[in-house]
Amino acid sequence: MSHKTPDRDPVLQELHASLGQRRRPEDIARLVLHLLDDGRGGEPPLDGRTRRALEKAARGSLPDLWHGYTSMLEDFARPVGAQRQLSRAAELFPSLPELPDSAGDDPEQIEAAIRTAGQEIAKRFGASDFLSDRLNRAQRKEAGLGEMSKRQYNKRFRLLRRMEADLAQLLTEQRKLEVTVIGKSGLASRLPYEEFAADPGTAAFVAYLTARANLRSEFTVSGQQRPYDEVAHALFRRLRDDPARTNWYAVAHVHPTAEVLDRLTDGQRGRLLAFWYRFLLDVAELLETAWKRQPLDRATMIVRRGDDSTSWNQAARAWTKARANWFALLHAMGAEEVIERLCPGKVLLLVAADVAAWHRQTGGGLHPDTGVWADLPLPWQVLRGETGCPRSLVEETCRRHGVDPVAGGWTEPRKGVRPVPFRPTPELVHGVEVGDPLLASVLRSAGFFSGRPPRPAAQELAPDRDA
Template identity: 65%
Template sequence: MPSTTVEQLLRELHATLALRKRPEDVARLLQDVYAAAGTELDPDTRDALAKAAEHSLRNLWHGYTSMREEFARPVGAQRQLARAAVLFEGVPELPDSAGDDPARIEEVVRRAGEEIGRAYGQNDFGLDRLDRAGRAEAGLGEVSKRQYNKRFRLLRRMEAKLARLLHEQRRREIALTGKGALAHGLPYELFAADVDTAAFIAYVTARGYMRSIFTNGRQRQVYDEVAEALFRRLQASPERTGWYAVAHVHPRAEVLAQVSDQDLARLLVRWNGVLREVAGLLEDAWNRQPLERTTMVVRRGNDSSTWNQAAQAWNTARAHWFALVAELGEDRILDRFCPGKVPRLMAADVANWRRRTHGGLHPDTYVWADLPLPWEVLRGEQQCPRSLVERVCARYKVDPVAGAWTTARPAVRAVAFQRTPELVHGVAVRDPLMASALRSAGIFSGKGKRAAAEEWA
């Protein structure tokens, strides 16, 4: 096949780094990429990809999944920008893409504000509006009070919309980072420099993006037999592999050992920034409604969605940071600075389920509750050296090494491939059409139970 076809497939594969494609569908795409590149696969990789791709949507009779194939995107300000173009002479009609660009939205608000003598941030409807004399002085004598108020209200709403959009975009970025590390930010050139490198990164990222299952135990492991087969191909040709790109998503010691100290330091700086950003989100959620820290059970008023996304991103960033510190030979940093892991919030029914089946909460919950809060540690307000973490772990009979409290995550063995289930609010449903019906009826969501019960009676 012509090389342009290979590039088209690689670009399609690269796009999956910011989507939520099922691993089976990524495996099917990998078969196409290798076929287009004329690559002869070893038997292990060929069989592993065939096992996964067998259940891809292209190979299933219905070719349908009830689950979204991308992470939810925030609602932009397209409607508000269109209205501003009608009410303000200096605001042109803008393309839809501008509604998702905070910088363009802020520019419009500032420019439109100048037309009515309003400075950016003047949002108090009682104090910041101009009276009749003020409007005359600003050259708005011909604008009625009603028309002025209409414009003032729109700009006030647009500023509020901008704040929400920034928050939701930030949350989406954090969700991607928590599940797929830095994959979504990999430039195409770095990703596609080697086909085997691109294949491994795309498949591992798809596995990381899988949704959580409603369970009282561990979630499904990311690293499976397909990932293992693809990783062995990287090890078979280490001189060709893009190890720096792989290190963005898979910080195992054998990967980092192939990366230069300069590139390791670059990654460390990036993860430092992620830790600080995520710590800010955690602190905001905590300040809005402090959590029941000793149990981590959701209470009314807790922002569990933001907290859980940020907690997962924190633990991912922390794992990469620990691995990089170790590879750079700077373990002594942990003697002074060893921030702990952050658990997710649990629903009360899940917590009770775990107590009945496991005899209590996960021991990590107790360790977390006795350590300083992560954002206070980052700011230097509280000290959290490795010795403190070890003492707290000993108190609750937790192995600080095996539990990754004082070291990078231990290497894991590959698990057997399992088909991705159709999930309705975390509950596995075999048929995707039935899953769509259950989701529409509100089953398993905790909302609209009465209507759902009547519909399915």
Template identity: 65%
Template sequence: MPSPAFEQFLRELHASLTLRKRPEDVARLIQDLYAAQGSGLDAATEAALAKAAANSLRNLWHGYTSMQEEFARPVGAQRQLARAASLFTSVPDLPDDAGDDPAQIEAVIRRAGEEIGRAYGQNDFGLDRFNRAERRAADLGEISKRQYNKRFRLLRRMEAKLARLIHEQRLREVTITGKGALAHALPYELFATDPDTAAFIAYITARGYMRSVFTNGRQRQVYDEVAEALLQRLRKRPERTCWYAVAHVHPTAEVLAHVSDQDLTQLLIRWNGFLRQVAAVLEDAWNRQPLERNTMIVRRGNDSSTWNQAAQAWNTARAHWFALLTELGQDEILDRICPGKVPRLMAADVAYWHRVSGGGLHPDTYVWAELPLPWEVLRGEKECPRSLIEAVCARHRVDPIAGAWTAPRPSIEAVAYRRTPELVHGVAVADPLMASALRSAGVFSGKDKRAAAQEWT
């Protein structure tokens, strides 16, 4: 029977899948989990965890990080619901969490609309409002024109707020999935099947959630020596490992080989749906202002934040989709439909940095520029078979397999653990207190001085 402390640490690890804790703090939680379990750790895992946990907030003298430890949440409709409850007799006082639930918000709008004879979606202030005769006919004669207009305007604003909330919640899910795959969707019962499984998933997810660094080189690799040590424990006891849960975040051939075809198919269906969802986000950003495809350098008016979040999510989903198709023996599908990767937009100063340091555009940019757009491929409007990508890659001297253009990502070697830096708009700062001051002053943001804001990327 697990102890209460063990259960508590396991639940904290599960909660970290939707937060943005530093990998060092997750490593410390994993240490606590194993200590509460009472089972000894092998020397390699103990040393790897100790190296990371030494830099956890609990082990640092200041115990503070300037970076948000959760992904920014959309502002809910709590204020609008409270106002609706004061104006409409059919709307009760609702708990605070109702303001984050689109279904409850829509139900309130519909219920309140019935009081003034307004149907959901009737938002035209000139055409959809009742005049005096129509108010009398609808038995609304006791409500003055002013009071009727006040209620009509509120419901119109609530519908607009609902649309924004749904859009922002979708973007938040896109951001989280792009960095941590399906970890945030793992139910506790599946996550907690085995403590070794839980430890690996929690740590690799925390590594995936790390912020991007302002650099002209490669970003830090997710899979490090700590993750390797934790995965080694799963290899030693494969019969106890919940490989299906691991496949949600780490779809290597080694992991997927342990998962049943039925579970692999379930994951494939989920990633199919998510690819279409992300493609819609990419298309929306593209339609608002097409990008400079040949360089992928940001121009004035480009929504680079939305594009980059969606691009990362697309590439993550595509990598899982490729790996699952291959494991299921269905990779012949790629001979007919092989949507390409989507590059992130690059700031002009970073592009200049690349040039002056002897670099240039990434070769993948040239391949992307010649391929059909992803949403066109998914809708069947344009063809993008594997042979087309191979031909374009050959033209630009890109290896389509090593570059994961036509095959799953190649296996990777674990990198050495490095301490997570304090970042201010992507720039590393040694002291977290100084980082807070710099962020509040707007340093490195490229904008005028303003208050500190929650970071999405």
């Protein structure tokens, strides 16, 4: 299917930029109303049901609220770039060209700068040991650096050494960010603008569902909000009513249901399948790294002292997303026999001890999937072929723990998705809902709900214990 690429519409550009951010769904709904009401790209007029759903959500957008403010960041935490180091390197190494600020976030440009600067002091990239890799006086003279003092040489060597270490850290943090974003909203953030904006109706659905998927987790025992709500359903129904116009490949990046995948070409399904399998391999490596740092209590999955719950849960969410989408694509391509032989299990999240205690107080207990996860081989061992995990083993383990392997998503993709009612985005402080965004800002800066005692200056905000 060919799609005409529209002009660079400001609303479409803002919606596209939101795919890698954490914009409130209410604000995205407001933009979608502008997009579809203006008839961009010859869009059909909004039907009454879709308009009412969008207006219901858009009433909570920041421009329509009296305070017009949210205490929560509207972006994911980004790694610190190397802009400052590149600026300093440009002062010390004349051979470095002038670089834009964006170069500080680009590992390839950073590495190229380090290599170029290293040539000025005869330093190889990666040879950064301060004792064994520095040149002595004779070696500096032989390298044509006889006029450079030892102090000036050491200053440059130390800078490049720090830049190499910072580059490795930047690569690690960028990889974690990618895992976090994909684990929340699938491949939406990877959509090129031309693919995203080819059909405004498709762009509206993808942007809204992505915003819903990127919502922060809440401190609760009643389950997290599900992304596919009544607004997303209304927008999806418009796509279903005009299938020839819809860019189903773009939709599959964020909503790869059987209905959507069946509309793709074999080539499109193959590209998505390849990506999700490679991504599974990458996430399995992150899970293994976290596991080797400190093995978890698989029998309960309750956080213990020393557990890196943030890294584990980010990778576990990404694994769950990738595994479900990989299964869905295998079924869409008629390749279910792969799952018969290779059926790695789901990966459970670590649960905070206070949440686990809350579950027990309300009559709950361990999640039914915990026992299945504990008895199956670890996923990285399965993907490397070190141990087998066929579908029959997963089904047997599920039966032993009283879990339905199909309904629980252990052996097949979930059959469908039902819309949930729209719910306004809560104002959260470390996962705890706070009614007012200004109060949320005060509580966050004071250190409440962070797992640590409030800062001394904020003690007056704390409740009176005696009272």
